[in-house]
Amino acid sequence: MLADRPLFEDLYRAYLGRIYAYVRAQVSSSADAEDITAQVFMNAYQAYARFEARNTTPAAWLFRIARNATLDHFRAHGRRERLRRTIEHQPMAEVDPSGMAEERILYRALLERVGQLPERQRDAISLRHSGLSFEEVGMLMKCSEDAAKMLYHRAVKGLREAVEKEGG
């Protein structure tokens, strides 16, 4: 029933920021994060007619699309290409006031370190801190809830070690 689920716009307004933050933790530039976030919601909009609220939560459904879009992004461009483009676009990003504002936020460096973790650890942290339960994280990462917890805690420890190592 259409009435069983929220209007797509409500979903969009509620989750845009969280999806963006999740994607931003995976990629190296805010421009890429915007592109991928846009793709996520375009795809979600196209697929919303098939969304079944009784099978999954809207959050898990959207993050699954976001996760797939991010993986597609890496597959399509390759990390090396992304790095090259990021470096090339650096001067542009610096003159963009909104980009500067984002770069100034207190936790940018921390998210960059998250982005350098192994893929599954990075994913576990990003999904968990985007507000998903361990059950949902496990569902998305195709593992049990306990395995998701273990993966997450290992990732946080790895992150702490990385922070300490870099003097952060």
Add this chain to the structure above:
Amino acid sequence: MSDSEDLELQALQRQLDDAFETTRPRPGFEDELWTRIQAHRPASTRLRDAWMGLIQGIREAPAVPMGAVAVLLVVVLGVSVVTLSGVHIGGGSGTTASLSSGDQQQFGPEAGRNGPPGAFGRLPSPVLNPVPDKATQPTMAVPSSAYAGPVTLTWTGKLDLKVTSAPVFRYSEPSTNAADQFGASLGAILRFRPTGYLGAYETTDFSVLVRGSVQSPAREPSFILVPIRALAPIDAAGGPTDVAVVFLAQHSLAPTWQYTAEPTPSGDQTQVLLQRQFAVAGYGYAHLVDGSGERYGVEVDLRGNTPTQATGPLPLSLDTASYPIITADEAVRSALASSPPVAASPAPSVALTTAELVYALVVAGDHSFYEPAILFSGSFTVDGKTYVKRVLVPAVDPSQRSS
């Protein structure tokens, strides 16, 4: 794990919570993306959403007679179908942008609200561009050899103004959202918002820049379209003007207002200017002029039959209100009084020989106006060089003007 390690991990987790909660897209991204999503909505989905919104609204509303609900359903669904089909109902629309490619050619500008006479209150007056001090020398001229220094004016022409009122047109300053809708109507995606512009958009073929009104020299919200790669030549039988019009039509940018076409060839390039006109009942069409008194509108630059650039006003909905205008005699007196007697002998004497009703833009914040004015012109020669002297007299009756 030691207690201190545990505490460190907890602190890191709190930092991660904060990091994810404070990482958000730049301001404006949310609305931009929503606009793009809306642009991709199939008509069936829009109708379904309208239906669901209606049902929800009825559920939330207090009990009303079922007959009234039935009437409401018919009316709202009727409006939904009309809206979704792209048909615009003239007058009464509260939207500022008239962006449908299906806009029909009409007598005058884009349809907006028709207000009662004087509905916009007292109006600011249009002026020609201020001229720098050095313009007091006859050798200083603004573009097209127009002259703006002190002169002694006489009137030798004939001005026949039979109308006693003329419409004033008003538009609301477009928002970034309206600019995004315009970009979407071209199939272009927002790339960024350069300083001073409402947005920069791109398709695979061209870039579009959209900006709002410019105070001085006065210019309405406008677009500039530049191909990213060489476009294919356009095959049109009627020469450069037809090529320009076909190109504009291909991008849903063909003017919905009346115009006269003026192609200006230069080598293998041609500038085609579609000069905008406003309809005045009892008079005919009056050209829009810029701060120099030059006619303007949409401009398309061509190299051969290939468009290289197009620029013009953003299609906006215009509200209309009729205002009383001055008589021909009053216009002439105002024109002659605009250049006070000059004691110094070098001031050239100029005979104004032509006058026409025109429209001039007055940018005035959230709302700006296209106002009727009388443009007087006369040419004169100094040191073998010919100049044009133009005088713009506001046509709206002084009792209806604020300046």
